[in-house]
Amino acid sequence: MTDVMTVRPAGPSDAADICALLNAVDVIEIGRPETDLAAVEADLHHPGVDLATDSWLAFEGGRLVAYGLVWADSGPGRIDGDHYVLPGHDRAALAVLARMETRARRMARGVRAGRLRLQLNAEPTLDLNLLTGRRYRSVRRYQVMTRSLSPAADLPPAPPEGLVLRDCSGDEADRRRVHALVEETFAAHYGHVERDHEAWLDHLDARALDWSLVWIASLPGHGDAAVLLSRDDRTSMAWISHLGVRKELRGRGIGGHLLRHGFAAHAARGRDTVGLGVDIRNETGALTLYEAHGMRLHYAVDTWELALHPQG
The missing domain is CATH 3.40.630.30 (Gcn5-related N-acetyltransferase (GNAT))
Incomplete structure (x- = not known):
């Protein structure tokens, strides 16, 4: 039986669970946990973020498997986003991604060249076919040294x-x-x-x-x-x-x-x-x-x- 999926906004009290999810992704992508709770709390309390409209938690079988956040502090039309998902949960990944895109379009309304930007590990837990199939393109590479x-x-x-x-x-x-x-x-x-x-x-x-x-x-x-x-x-x-x-x-x-x-x-x-x-x-x-x-x-x-x- 397929696990029931639910999606809801994040709240300040979810910080510890979000941090645990991000560290689980860290372990898979880079070999060790590197996300601090304070960093997650700072994101959730950013003055430019309204958690009710700009954040999403996806659960399958009651387990948190995906998280998304969008914000717009980089000038007209540019929306930045975070997207994290555990491997094998494409349905939840897509559900969060689609909501991020819908919100980003509203945030960029009236700007001709609006765009949504995501920063992802070069070998991410997210299936990149979900991005290319939705017309995302890779535009830059950074190294953490x-x-x-x-x-x-x-x-x-x-x-x-x-x-x-x-x-x-x-x-x-x-x-x-x-x-x-x-x-x-x-x-x-x-x-x-x-x-x-x-x-x-x-x-x-x-x-x-x-x-x-x-x-x-x-x-x-x-x-x-x-x-x-x-x-x-x-x-x-x-x-x-x-x-x-x-x-x-x-x-x-x-x-x-x-x-x-x-x-x-x-x-x-x-x-x-x-x-x-x-x-x-x-x-x-x-x-x-x-x-x-x-x-x-x-x-x-x-x-x-x-x-x-x-x-x-």
Whole structure:
């Protein structure tokens, strides 16, 4: 007998069950659980998400087997989504996907070039035939890269001549400067969306960020040259969220110095692994930089996109 399937919106009290589902998917896709409850709670409490209309949980035989969420904080017409499903539950996967698409069309109403974007593991639990059959296309690949850390090997590096780092733990003006530097240095990156300061904080879940792990680099005669935003709120590893160098100052070793500085800071805090995500077609040479400093592929993520025609 086929298990009865039910689909309902998620609620804040579902966070632990959603986290368990995501970690079950993690184990299948990347070999170990890497989803933290706090990250799930942050998604469910995002100010731009109405759980009643923007989230779905699919159950088969009373067991949670699929989860979907959509949000629109990336400008007119672009809807982003998360979709997770256990293998072998295509009916639930499709039920959630169809609801995500319907909601995304409503959210993008009035925009000619509306699209829904999903980030999926390169070898996902979702049957990709369900996507290609619905006219999704893969448009970009990212790599999650990791590197081992140790306090003995990862010591604070000597800076390039004249370069000075300051952390952003005590000055609100510096925190706003971080935002400005991220906007400037990432402006040409694929998929970058310009956001005002408050929206940027919400997008990064940065209101509880440890700003002592965020640094601005400055050079005499040039002012603020680069920024490194890292965080230590993941169970599995430390994380480099943003590393950006102003265009005219690239090629001077500033990015590599900031990266090694971040390694040393997190090693000193007792972390044994650091990770980051990178667009493999990034034109600044970021992938080569990370590989040159010992970072290696952990897993790959593909961006899938669906054009949101109003009538489906």
